[in-house]
Amino acid sequence: SGIDGTYPAGLAVATVTNVDRNPAFQFAKVTAIPVAGTDQQRFVKVLTQEELKDYPRPDVKPEDGKPVRERAVSKRREIR
Structure with missing residues (x-):
């Protein structure tokens, strides 16, 4: 989807086979x-035809000035 910047938007990287939503958890488990x-x-x-730009997601506001991806990695480290 390109949301976190790992892959360009529109590049197919996987086919979703299952989505498990558990109300006890904040996020769904996607296979x-x-x-x-x-x-x-x-x-x-x-290879892309246009320059990739880092557009901010409208629904995500910077919490601490770090990009979304860095915040996610930091939160995973805190949980462990």
Whole structure:
């Protein structure tokens, strides 16, 4: 989807096979199958026609000045 900036928006990376929503948890558990043969390649290069820009998501406001991806990594470290 391109939301976190890992992949460009519109690039298909996986097919969702199951979504498990449990009201006890904040997020749903999503199971997906990679579209590309990830078991056959070590590297991938994504070529785009236009320059990728880091557009802010309208529904996410910076909490601490860090990009969304950095905040997510920090929160995972805090949980462990």
